[in-house]
Amino acid sequence: MWPEDFFDEPDPFEFVLDPGDAEKDEIQEVLTALSDLHAAHTGYSLCYRVQGSRVMAHAEVEL
Amino acid sequence: MMPGWLKTALGTVGQVLAKPTKGTRRMLDSASYIGIAMGEAFFEICQMGIAKPLSELKESKLQKIKSVDVADAARAHNESEAIRLEAEADAELTKAKAEKKLAEARSIDGEAACRRLKEERKLAEAQRDEVLARLEAAVTQLRIKGGDLYLPDGLDADEEEPDAS
Numbered sequence: 001m002w003p004e005d006f007f008d009e010p011d012p013f014e015f016v017l018d019p020g021d022a023e024k025d026e027i028q029e030v031l032t033a034l035s036d037l038h039a040a041h042t043g044y045s046l047c048y049r050v051q052g053s054r055v056m057a058h059a060e061v062e063l
Numbered sequence: 064m065m066p067g068w069l070k071t072a073l074g075t076v077g078q079v080l081a082k083p084t085k086g087t088r089r090m091l092d093s094a095s096y097i098g099i100a101m102g103e104a105f106f107e108i109c110q111m112g113i114a115k116p117l118s119e120l121k122e123s124k125l126q127k128i129k130s131v132d133v134a135d136a137a138r139a140h141n142e143s144e145a146i147r148l149e150a151e152a153d154a155e156l157t158k159a160k161a162e163k164k165l166a167e168a169r170s171i172d173g174e175a176a177c178r179r180l181k182e183e184r185k186l187a188e189a190q191r192d193e194v195l196a197r198l199e200a201a202v203t204q205l206r207i208k209g210g211d212l213y214l215p216d217g218l219d220a221d222e223e224e225p226d227a228s
Contacts, residue, residue: 010101013215016120019132020209027136030205030212033198035140040191041104045144048137053128055137060144 010042012058105214113199114212 015034019027034057035046044059109116202212 013101014117015215016117016125016128016213017133017205018124018128018210018213019136020205020211022132022205022208022210024132024136024139026201026204026208027133027210028139029201030198031136031140032143033194033201034212035144036194037104037191037198038101040187040194041101045148047141047144050130050134050137053125053130055133060148 010038010044010059012056014054014056016054102215105216108195108198108214109216111199113195113202114214116216117213118216120213 017027017030031046031048038057038059039045042059046057047060049056049058105114108114205211
């Protein structure tokens with residue numbers, strides 16, 4: 001049921017968030033919900049780094 | 064007969080209880096993670112219409128995106144996440160010690176552990192549904208303001224190769 005690499009740190013991934021005219025807190029809500037979803041799936045929440053128009057998401061590993 | 068994933072989980076919990084580490088919480092709570100690869104999750108999210116696949120984003124639109132606002136929001140998220148993790152780390156160490164004591168005191172009964180893991184898994188699925196609803200609401204609000212979310216086209220990395228035979 002679980003893959004062999006289940007306890008490995010998940011791979012980073014890239015996505016695009018077009019903010020339109022949204023406020024900062026509305027954008028942050030999307031980022032936080034995505035992070036929480038990632039945590040529900042993998043056990044790791046996300047940290048983000050913006051590179052141009054793209055957002056790089058990587059698993060936070062600090063405990 | 065005990066399913067394979069449950070055996071793995073019980074084994075992991077046993078190991079961690081015997082020797083708590085920095086990652087104790089994640090290992091202890093491992094049964095509470097869905098265990099579905101993110102590639103599959105992205106695929107599902109796009110299928111549900113909550114986000115759009117990245118491949119649908121045109122280069123011309125990408126050039127017009129105002130990344131300054133996103134960078135500010137990302138910074139705020141990262142900062143609050145760091146604060147949350149720091150608080151959590153202290154709490155988890157206490158929890159790990161308590162769990163270890165409990166395990167030593169009553170040497171975990173297999174059936175009870177099995178029941179507990181199943182309950183945790185159910186809870187995790189309910190939490191995942193709640194988070195998905197939050198994501199949908201947040202993206203809906205984003206779309207009202209003319210924005211959108213584009214996620215990687217899933218499955219590629221995790222997709223199983225079809226049997227050639």
